[in-house]
Amino acid sequence: MFIDQVAIKVRAGDGGAGVSSFLRRKGLPKGKPNGGSGGTGGDVTLVAEANIPTLLRYERQPIWKAPGGTHGEGELRHGKSGDDLELAVPIGTIVKDTDGITVADLVEEGQQVLVARGGKGGRGNAAFVSPSRKAPTFAEQGEYGEEIDLVLEMKLLADAALIGYPNAGKSTLIARVSAAKPKIADYPFTTLSPNLGVVTVGDREMVLADIPGLIEGAASGKGLGHEFLRHTERARALVVLLDPSELQDDDPSRQLAVLLAELASHNPELAAMPRIIALSKSDVLDPSIDEGFDLDDDVIEFSGLTGEGIDDLMYRIADVVASVELATPERDGFVLHRPLRDDFTVRRDGPEWVVEGIAAVRAVNLSDLTDPDAAQFVSERLERSGIVDGLREAGAESGDDVRIGSIVFTFDPDLDVDIEFEI
Numbered sequence: 524m525f526i527d528q529v530a531i532k533v534r535a536g537d538g539g540a541g542v543s544s545f546l547r548r549k550g551l552p553k554g555k556p557n558g559g560s561g562g563t564g565g566d567v568t569l570v571a572e573a574n575i576p577t578l579l580r581y582e583r584q585p586i587w588k589a590p591g592g593t594h595g596e597g598e599l600r601h602g603k604s605g606d607d608l609e610l611a612v613p614i615g616t617i618v619k620d621t622d623g624i625t626v627a628d629l630v631e632e633g634q635q636v637l638v639a640r641g642g643k644g645g646r647g648n649a650a651f652v653s654p655s656r657k658a659p660t661f662a663e664q665g666e667y668g669e670e671i672d673l674v675l676e677m678k679l680l681a682d683a684a685l686i687g688y689p690n691a692g693k694s695t696l697i698a699r700v701s702a703a704k705p706k707i708a709d710y711p712f713t714t715l716s717p718n719l720g721v722v723t724v725g726d727r728e729m730v731l732a733d734i735p736g737l738i739e740g741a742a743s744g745k746g747l748g749h750e751f752l753r754h755t756e757r758a759r760a761l762v763v764l765l766d767p768s769e770l771q772d773d774d775p776s777r778q779l780a781v782l783l784a785e786l787a788s789h790n791p792e793l794a795a796m797p798r799i800i801a802l803s804k805s806d807v808l809d810p811s812i813d814e815g816f817d818l819d820d821d822v823i824e825f826s827g828l829t830g831e832g833i834d835d836l837m838y839r840i841a842d843v844v845a846s847v848e849l850a851t852p853e854r855d856g857f858v859l860h861r862p863l864r865d866d867f868t869v870r871r872d873g874p875e876w877v878v879e880g881i882a883a884v885r886a887v888n889l890s891d892l893t894d895p896d897a898a899q900f901v902s903e904r905l906e907r908s909g910i911v912d913g914l915r916e917a918g919a920e921s922g923d924d925v926r927i928g929s930i931v932f933t934f935d936p937d938l939d940v941d942i943e944f945e946i
């Protein structure tokens with residue numbers, strides 16, 4: 524099965540929780556805080572790898588999760604970080620978010636993009652010791668790992684792509700010039716998914732793609748449709764094969780017109796791409812008979828059966844590919860780096876104010892908010908992170924309810940150390 528588009532969901536690992544713990548000594552009711560911090564959750568990264576031919580594994584398993592960090596323990600033992608999850612994808616994979624924005628285009632072996640960041644581990648109570656807080660009894664919870672829905676799209680990276688009607692002899696040609704072994708038969712749509720073959724021309728190599736047959740109306744879904752034309756978009760040149768044999772109803776000049784129109788309706792850039800026109804099955808042409816069609820002189824005739832004209836054709840393709848390469852040497856992939864998400868946002872929701880965002884989550888993620896010491900610490904954090912000011916600017920008044928995640932508290936901007944929690 525050739526899978527070239529899938530929707531996946533990835534989730535980075537959650538951070539482990541920090542713990543609250545005290546060193547116990549004989550005779551001392553409560554010793555020094557020694558609660559360790561939790562480990563960081565694993566990240567999820569996509570990596571382009573040459574040995575992954577299609578996106579099939581993601582069709583079979585669309586949900587992936589990186590391991591979380593472990594919790595901290597007493598005696599200042601910190602939790603272990605979760606391993607990062609590296610998902611191997613084919614070279615030529617485009618990564619899009621659910622808004623259709625391309626976040627990465629992985630065109631080289633080993634190129635990678637971090638798509639979901641692991642949650643930070645919570646700090647243990649030992650980390651909160653300060654001159655004014657000698658024995659904190661609270662610790663932080665771990666943060667959730669990021670979760671994201673993505674669409675992976677794969678576009679083959681070939682130097683030149685073979686386009687033609689079904690039965691035009693595309694697979695016969697690629698089988699003859701490369702080690703590819705596609706099925707060949709005299710019925711239409713023998714080839715159902717693209718084949719790549721490496722061809723040696725003189726002292727260089729190029730990659731040819733055999734694309735499933737295209738017919739009139741493909742753009743509106745006839746035959747196999749024009750979905751597979753996606754794989755020609757990254758080629759440097761197109762090789763249009765015309766077939767003069769009786770397997771075709773249309774003569775070669777009409778085939779050419781139809782093929783060019785289909786290319787243009789899929790993507791005008793395809794119609795403008797450098798191309799080589801070739802007439803296949805030259806062995807069936809009888810030079811003494813006028814076949815009744817007109818083609819330009821620079822159309823190369825060849826036969827996949829006898830081998831006639833194939834060297835010429837390969838050198839011509841290699842020349843065109845090389846000249847395009849000179850004009851546009853790099854086919855760089857890219858990874859989009861987006862601005863970090865807002866620290867927090869404030870909005871009104873019915874009777875209460877809702878504060879969202881990473882800064883808000885971080886401000887309240889302590890283990891036990893009923894502990895007065897912890898509540899005090901949270902209110903300091905809300906002040907320091909600008910959330911109290913943000914609420915005030917948005918119009919919150921003393922006595923209003925404020926919600927952060929599942930926690931609701933009463934806003935009291937003047938007496939900021941006296942926040943009351945209702946969990």
Ligand SMILES: Nc1nc2c(ncn2[C@@H]2O[C@H](COP(=O)(O)OP(=O)(O)OP(=O)(O)O)[C@@H](O)[C@H]2O)c(=O)[nH]1
Pocket residue numbers: 687688689690691692693694695696706707708709710711712713714715735736737803804805806807825826827828829
């Ligand atoms: N006489 C002759 N027959 C050929 C030649 N090349 C291909 N054929 C025949 O044409 C038929 C179709 O060939 P394929 O290579 O399968 O054609 P295709 O373009 O890959 O077709 P689809 O995969 O259906 O799009 C087969 O019966 C081949 O044996 C040729 O050079 N000469």
Ligand SMILES: [Mg+2]
Pocket residue numbers: 693694695705706707713714
């Ligand atoms: Mg074929």
